[in-house]
Amino acid sequence: MSEKQIYGFETLQIRAGYCPEKHNYASTVPIYQTASFNIGDTDRLKRLKSREEHGFLYTRSGNPTLDILEKRITALEGGTGALAVASGMAAVAYSLLNVAEGGGEIIAVYSIYAGSYNLLKHTLPKLGIKVKWIDDSYDVESFRRAVTNNTKGIFIETIGNPLINLLDIKAIADVAHENDVPLIVDNTFATPYLLKPFDFGADVVVYSSTKAIGGHGSTLGGLIVENNNFNWNNGKFPHFTEPDYKVENKNLIEVFPNIPFTTRIRLHYLSEFGAVLSPFDAFLILEGFESLSVRVEREVKNTQIIVDYLVNHPQVSWVSYPTVHDKRNCNNNQLAEKYFPRGAGSVFSFGFKGEQENINKFLNSLKIFSFLVNVGDSKSLITQPSQTTHSSLKEEDKAKSGAFENALRVSVGLEYVDDLISDLDQAFKKSVE
Numbered sequence: 382m383s384e385k386q387i388y389g390f391e392t393l394q395i396r397a398g399y400c401p402e403k404h405n406y407a408s409t410v411p412i413y414q415t416a417s418f419n420i421g422d423t424d425r426l427k428r429l430k431s432r433e434e435h436g437f438l439y440t441r442s443g444n445p446t447l448d449i450l451e452k453r454i455t456a457l458e459g460g461t462g463a464l465a466v467a468s469g470m471a472a473v474a475y476s477l478l479n480v481a482e483g484g485g486e487i488i489a490v491y492s493i494y495a496g497s498y499n500l501l502k503h504t505l506p507k508l509g510i511k512v513k514w515i516d517d518s519y520d521v522e523s524f525r526r527a528v529t530n531n532t533k534g535i536f537i538e539t540i541g542n543p544l545i546n547l548l549d550i551k552a553i554a555d556v557a558h559e560n561d562v563p564l565i566v567d568n569t570f571a572t573p574y575l576l577k578p579f580d581f582g583a584d585v586v587v588y589s590s591t592k593a594i595g596g597h598g599s600t601l602g603g604l605i606v607e608n609n610n611f612n613w614n615n616g617k618f619p620h621f622t623e624p625d626y627k628v629e630n631k632n633l634i635e636v637f638p639n640i641p642f643t644t645r646i647r648l649h650y651l652s653e654f655g656a657v658l659s660p661f662d663a664f665l666i667l668e669g670f671e672s673l674s675v676r677v678e679r680e681v682k683n684t685q686i687i688v689d690y691l692v693n694h695p696q697v698s699w700v701s702y703p704t705v706h707d708k709r710n711c712n713n714n715q716l717a718e719k720y721f722p723r724g725a726g727s728v729f730s731f732g733f734k735g736e737q738e739n740i741n742k743f744l745n746s747l748k749i750f751s752f753l754v755n756v757g758d759s760k761s762l763i764t765q766p767s768q769t770t771h772s773s774l775k776e777e778d779k780a781k782s783g784a785f786e787n788a789l790r791v792s793v794g795l796e797y798v799d800d801l802i803s804d805l806d807q808a809f810k811k812s813v814e
């Protein structure tokens with residue numbers, strides 16, 4: 382399909398990046414399950430090396446099935462290029478390293494995915510990368526105050542986890558750009574259907590495609606997308622412009638003017654650290670992609686119905702979801718109107734009124750909801766972050782992240798919503814027996 386014409390999201394999620402006529406007219410994207418590609422002859426090798434001809438050599442640096450997935454997310458985001466990697470964590474880690482390698486600083490908020498939190502809290506500092514933490518993600522001025530001469534990027538999630546806090550992406554992007562650093566956004570919970578971070582100034586968007594993009598909890602995957610609005614040649618990122626041994630000691634930005642960010646990750650971090658997505662997994666993610674908008678739309682609808690049920694439930698002390706109008710959610714109400722006109726996703730958390738013993742009985746009594754750590758599945762899921770995803774955090778950091786002791790996080794799926802409510806209802810009753 383030609384990407385020049387402007388198509389709607391629903392068309393792109395099914396068609397973008399794939400031309401059947403170039404693949405023996407196969408209707409479904411073929412799985413190029415191969416480690417390596419024949420070079421053909423030495424003349425072709427010359428053409429490949431000089432980039433006169435685009436081709437594949439070895440799946441760690443590129444594969445046609447992955448290439449289609451990369452083109453699809455690029456089209457959906459309105460970017461210039463993308464890179465598929467083996468997991469969301471590889472996407473986050475490679476993106477942060479690509480800006481801050483060599484001792485840079487990152488500004489980050491507390492309420493983020495626990496894997497990203499641990500990366501920023503423990504592992505990146507050991508590699509010499511400093512992190513400035515933002516306590517209150519609603520306070521845009523605190524981002525401004527955290528900037529130093531050595532800041533290399535601001536990292537946020539569009540829907541914080543598990544606090545379910547929204548952020549003023551445009552205002553934070555302005556802070557980043559005033560200081561010549563990029564805004565890197567993890568848009569996993571929102572999906573490109575509900576929010577396109579590039580529209581609000583993001584420079585790099587990352588996804589765990591394990592979640593709603595894949596949509597069926599069947600495989601891990603990660604995506605990194607760029608739109609090339611950011612000037613990597615501004616003096617703060619010399620590693621983008623110094624002679625690069627992967628491109629005949631040329632300047633990477635000159636060789637790949639539209640896709641310097643993802644190409645640098647492909648040539649260095651993916652090729653050398655090696656978190657490659659398998660072609661089969663890329664296929665599963667592409668299959669998931671085809672129904673993304675339809676699934677998300679229904680999940681948002683189901684979520685609102687369940688949230689309305691919980692808000693009035695006597696065994697629930699609070700519900701954190703941007704459409705709930707109370708003191709806890711007031712900062713999110715306006716942000717939701719600006720950034721999430723189609724709904725604020727299918728993940729929310731709520732406070733369980735009762736002791737841990739009651740929470741255990743509740744979780745053990747659920748018959749439909751799966752008790753597990755994942756989100757964005759067609760199946761409805763529930764977990765207690767303080768005991769699972771966020772259990773390694775110190776108590777005060779758990780609170781800052783929103784992993785309160787009594788908080789349960791729910792990811793709403795596609796089952797019949799009345800059945801989901803009945804399931805919660807019977808489990809609440811059993812929790813106090």
Ligand SMILES: *Cc1c(COP(=O)(O)O)cnc(C)c1O
Pocket residue numbers: 468469470471473494496497538542567569570588589590591592601602603756
């Ligand atoms: C799951 C998740 C990740 C990590 O993705 P994996 O595919 O599990 O490595 C990163 N960010 C967010 C917001 C996530 O939900």
